[in-house]
Amino acid sequence: MPSPEGTHQVEVSPEDVGERLDRFLAEKLGGLSRNRVKPLVKEGQAFLDGEVITDPSRRVREGELYSITIPEAADPIPKPQDIPLDIVFEDEHLIVVNKPARMVVHPAAGNWSGTLVNALLYHCGDSLSGVGGVKRPGIVHRIDKETSGLMVVAKTDQAHQGLAALFEAHDIERTYRAIVWGRVYPTSGQIEKNIGRDPHNRKRMAVMESSGKTALTHYELEENFEDIACLVRCNLETGRTHQIRVHMAHIGHPLVGDPVYTRPKLSRTKSLPEARQNVIRKFPRQALHAQTLGFVHPVTDKPLKFEAEFPSDFKKLLAAFRGSNSAS
Known part of the structure; x- marks a missing residue:
């Protein structure tokens, strides 16, 4: 595989005839995605016999010799x-990292520092070869700030492209544990309801009947806490x-501790000793943990x-819901 940076020459063979230029170059260069090559062509970084080619959809012909310059990955913002x-x-x-609760994944308004991306930039340093032409970690999925657990992040454009394809094909095993109010019944099932932005509150998401994006969650009861709450997978x-x-x-x-999608149901805990009630009342986030992550x-x-x-x-x-000593 050639180095991702510098100028490379590739010749069109008979089996490549008729392929789009950006796809042809991406395949020949190996570790670069078509989304990375396409803007480079448009920016005038591709040449045919010394002439600039700026049409990424151009169909290649047998014997043509193209050259393309891959600039050095830019420093991240x-x-x-x-x-x-x-x-x-x-x-x-x-x-693969185990993200703690209260850590934002990517810098954004209100959280420009202290994020997972800031930490990964420091940790990975020069091992980042450039995702999309920028020396940055490739974020292919996220978990909420207040959710803890496992995330996979790409360090190269090739890995970023491959992981994105796995997520798009739903070929990733992701298992969460959540503590929810009440006892789920039936004890296992699936929820297939579209999700979109809540039209009444843009900070929330909501189940949508005629719009939104397809969403499918499988759930299973793992442990019941006197019908007050339960642990679900x-x-x-x-x-x-x-x-x-x-x-x-x-x-x-709704999830215990979720400040967005439920009002506190602390009346459910009145039968519990005060010490256990206090632990539940003071839990500072939604009770959700990304516990298992599997992929090829x-x-x-x-x-x-x-x-x-x-x-x-x-x-x-x-422990507070179970009534064990470690809750105190």
Whole structure:
């Protein structure tokens, strides 16, 4: 595989005839996606016999000799920050991290620093070969700021392209654990309801009957806490914003601690000792943890599967519902 930076020459062989120029170049250059090559062609970085070619949809012909210049990856706008990371797996292509609750994934208004991206920029340093022409980690999925658990991030354009394809094909195993109010019934099932932006509150998502995007969540009861609440396992077929939170609230079992999709149901806990009530009342976030992540490595084809134990605040909440001594 050629180095992603510098000028490369590729000749059209008989089996390539009729292919789009951007797709042809991406395939010949290996670790670059067509979405990366296409703008380079438009910017005048591709040549045929010394003439600039700016049409990425041009059909290539046998014997044509193209050259393309891949510029050095630009420095990212987010700044690297020395923030500790719980790294579950890492190689030259990708990294799997166990994200703590209260960490934002990507810099945005109100959170320009202290994010997972800032931490990854510092940790990975020069091992980032450039995703989309920028030295940055490739974010292919996100979990909410207040949700803990596993995320996979690409370090190269090739891995980014491969992971994105896996997510698009729903070929990723993602299992979450959630503590929800009440006891789910039936004890297992699926929720297939479209999700879109709430027309009455743009900060919320909502189940949509005639619009929105397809969303499918499988759930299963794992442990019941006297019908006050229960621990459920949720497997995602799709990855919509707030999907589990919206779907569980829709069937009448919102997540404990969720400030957006439920009002506190602390009246349910009146029968519990005060110490246990206090732990539940003070839980500062939605009780959701991305526990299992499994996929086929997009470069090596090796099956990978990871599991992250509950963080300490989640364990303490579970103990409070179970009535064990560790809740105090």
